[in-house]
Amino acid sequence: MRVSDIPEIANLNTPEKILLVEELWDSIALDESKVPVPQSHIDELDKRLKSYESNPGNLLSLEELKTKIEKRK
Secondary structure: OOHHHOHHHHOOOHHHHHHHHHHHHHHHHOOHHHOOOOHHHHHHHHHHHHHHHHOOOOOOOHHHHHHHHHHHO
16 A cells, blocks of 8 residues: 555645554554564564673663764764
């Protein structure tokens, strides 16, 4: 489905479209069990959890993370 398939949506201005997207997302989030999670995401989370469990001290503080992000800009 595309926005152009529903003229009422296509005619909305940007703030109205954002509100619509928020409403749609909220309706999806009401029942998270119906949102499919790809196996690749589960595998990646398992990998990261194992990495953390084997070396929990190898994490960045929030300030360190912010600094790294700022340096990339």
